[in-house]
Amino acid sequence: MCEPSNQFTMGLRDFIKDYFLSFWDYETPKVMVVKNRTLGIIYRGVQFLVSTYFIWYVFISQKAYQESENRLESSVYTLMKGSAVHGDDVLDTVEYAQPSEGGDVISAILRREVTYDQKQGTCAEYFNVANANCTTDSDCVKGDVDFDGHGKRTGRCVQYYNHTFKTCEIQTWCPVEDYAVVREPPLVEAINFTVFIRNSIHFPRFKVLRGNIKDASTKREVRKYLNRCHYDEEKDPYCPNFRLGYIAKQARENFSELCRTGGVIGVFINWKCNLDLDPSNCKPSYSFRRLDLRKDQASSGYYYRFAKYYMKDQVESRTLIKAYGMRLDVIVHGNAGKFSPIPTIISTVTAMTSVGICTIICDWIMLTFIDKNEVYSDRKFDEIVKEPKVPITTELSFINSYGSNHSDLSEGVPL
Template sequence: MAHRVLHFFADFFVYETAKSVVVKSWSVGIINRVVQLLIILYFIGWVFMHEKGHQLRDTGIESAVMTKVKGLGKFNNRVNDVADYVVPSQGGSSFSIITSMVITANQTQGRCPETDPKFKCTTDDDCMAQLGSNLGNGIITGTCLNNTSGTTGWCEIQGWCPAEDDNVTENPMKEVENFTIFIKNSIRFPMFNVTRGNFPSSLNQSYIQKCRYNPVDHPFCPVFKVGDILRNINQSLDSITDKGGEIGININWKCNLDYNVTYCNPNYFFTRLDAAFKNSVAAKGYNFRFAKYYQSEDGTECRTLHKAKAIRFEIIVSGNAGKFNTVPFLINLVTALTSVGLATVFCDIILLNFHKGADEYKAKKFEEVSGVVSESANNRLYEGSQMSIKALEKSSNDSGTFSIGRQESHSPPNQ
């Protein structure tokens, strides 16, 4: 037991130092350089993939959006302006342009026949089965109101009467194709205290009134034509005005602040947000209802109900800013350069396990030296080292370096 403990301490208190072995092997040398080159190329690619070394980034973009729609259109035999078809009217980042509308005028609280086809009836029993249902235009009372022919009728409801009939066909407002949307977007990157707008302040009023956004000819124009947006996303005007839909206008800010801040400008992208439901029967398009209330001359509360089909626009702002930061870049650089040493580890694995000269390499690379060397041993080591130097002076100029392989033979000089 004491011997094992002593042996443990003897093995623990040792010192290891690096020993250089020069291996003159074409195959291993090529592998070493190729692995080093791949590591360096990987680092260069990594730098370019991460914004050319920009490590200090700000994704906490602050944004404000103001919109304004212009254009005149016609549906329901009347000319409509912005106040008629834009909802809500505040001009925020989300708004709708109404393309058609079913209007039910002069509704009052009372009892009347339902208009929804699923509430057709022939007897009161048909309506009693749905007594209390509130899935239609009102609450079912349980009474079947026959039509004038005395055959199929409609269940009676209690609610706003007359009930809305949204099965009527309305001609949508096709003029929406020529409507324009003015977008004013200001953003700020708080980390860098950089504030930008989506168009230069140098643009005059005359230019803004006439220009239409085009990514090539007018990239800074803040006025977008609805028809251009629809064509950009390959959408039919007829389909979206008949059923309604949702359009996304994406404003993306990607800024490299190592350059002048004037190069920090947005890119615009357009998407059909409800594309996932294009084949849906129950939830296709976009519509909503709203009512306008008033009182009749006798004081009865009345309302006009509107069911609107519309194109809903969502302004989506995103972005990030980057700026070169020395400290993380140097850390990554040192890490990459240190990783070049992996080539040595890889080549050692080959030499120690797979190379035909593995035993010779092991003998040269790993050598145990006692901490106590006698004087005579020192002399022998000294003499041996002198002989080694003379024998290998063509292969190495470092007394701590061994050379293996590809040694040239030399004939002894004439005596």
């Protein structure tokens, strides 16, 4: 009953022993020349493709021989320029730019909705607010504040301004914005407004500092150049002045639609610097893209509110302005690279190692698909086992015994 168990134990022991002993075997490549033109063409073709990939893509395109730095230090300063006539008023940057001078975010007002002469007091809630409509005071709970409303309810049901129906009375800035708002026409002249974007970057590892403004010998020449230039990718790549119309066009947006709803545009500045060349070749490239979600009507567009306060008849008053605008978010990316022996050696070794895949592919084809694959397999793999030495006395006794029984062959056996 115990024999199968003993056999299994002995078999497992032999397997473990053979595995342990084979672990210490040494394998060395064997050179075998195969006279097969098809296999040779495949081998050289794969060699060519792998070598071309590493030379062109890894070394030339990806510059694997360079040490790189992606964490640049950046500074951004923005300034809006231009003026426009809006009705009887002349608007300058203080009126339509928020902030007039800023960092990496600046916006231009393209359209306004204004509520004039608001004062603190009580008035009827806007009829479109949930549960604002009423018939008696019992419909209005005193002290309630509706999330979408304009103020705190007083508990009274009052006439809605000069209309016949009633809404709950609230304590707030009166009259409420939704009732008294005045919608002004869009500021179409803003299409020619310009935004000045000054950007400087620093790569600490390579101690390289660059800016996006054209170098000049004197400040006067710089100022003169900046007053007349507008950015052009080919003619003026170092001019930091961008027309709002140009930005909207590059972002594939309709400027008239932006005037109606507002929008957020990303200004992407990308620095890709090859420091093996002269630092003057390290210049920025610009791209523009709409950032707010146009498909989501609840969150698309861009607007904000602000108020202008003043005293009228010794009562604090304000003009509330809801401004629809074009907001610019300046986002800076960059990387720099410079020759270094360490990544060059690593990439070269990787390339040489990867070329070995050619041999693996061709060996697989040779041993699997080509005729005489069994012959190739027998020739390719040899196993050499160290044979035990036979004692000389044993050899002599064997020869003498063999010679006495085979007298016709004994003379030909060397001793």
